[in-house]
Amino acid sequence: DAGVIQSPRHEVTEMGQEVTLRCKLISGHNSLFWYRQTMMRGLELLIYFNNNVPIDDSGMPEDRFSAKMPNASFSTLKIQPSEPRDSAVYFCASSPGTLLQYFGPGTRLTVT
Amino acid sequence: TQLLEQSPQFLSIQEGENLTVYCNSSSVFSSLQWYRQEPGEGPVLLVTVVTGGEVKKLKRLTFQFGDARKDSSLHITAAQPGDTGLYLCAGGSWSGGSNYKLTFGKGTLLTVNP
Secondary structure, three states, X not given: OOOOEEEOOEEEEOOOOOXXXXXXXXXXXXXXXXXXXXXXXXXXXXXXXXXXXXXXOXXXXXXXXXEEEEEOOEEEEEEOOOOHHHOEEEEEEEEOOOOOOEEOOOEEEEEO | OOOOEEEOOEEEEEOOOOEEEEEEOOOOOOEXXXXXXXXXXXXXXXXXXXXXXXXXXXXXXXXXXXXXXXXXXXXEOOOOHHHOEEEEEEEEEEXXXXXXXXXXXXXXXXXXXX
């Protein structure tokens, strides 16, 4: 079975550009979590969805960040405009609605 | 805001040694999970503990959840180079009745030298 799929795996962009990160959930799962990982702050929850509905977006840093779940299996995290401090590894995790979360391989974002 | 403190932050040991890493909080959690993360990959779940005082063993790894459900420890016996990685603890909490989210510690980076 395919696990959580994230794309791209690496993204390098210039400050001010729009960045879109993508995530495909495991089939049959109904919860989706976006996390950001940095050395300084560790792994932080940005937003999570349950049955395509955003439940808690209190971790989204500011209005430059937005996340959508247009269907039950796919989500995007958009940063517009991007800034150097957004550089981090972004993970999405998929859950069948239990205590279990399955993480994707992450997208390493570098904003210069 | 719920916070989880992990210690030590870094640990470098020789193959065959034993070690313990700790995860502490002032908040009570419904459950406590431990993950291991290798470079370039996402965290992978090792164990979930849900009952205060619970002890779980996974081969050479022993996990304990504190009686008050605020802290946890991970003990590795006879560490091997394959145990090298970032160990993350995560406290679980329910919100809104059916929504479950995790709060992660910053991790312990373990290096086991041959």
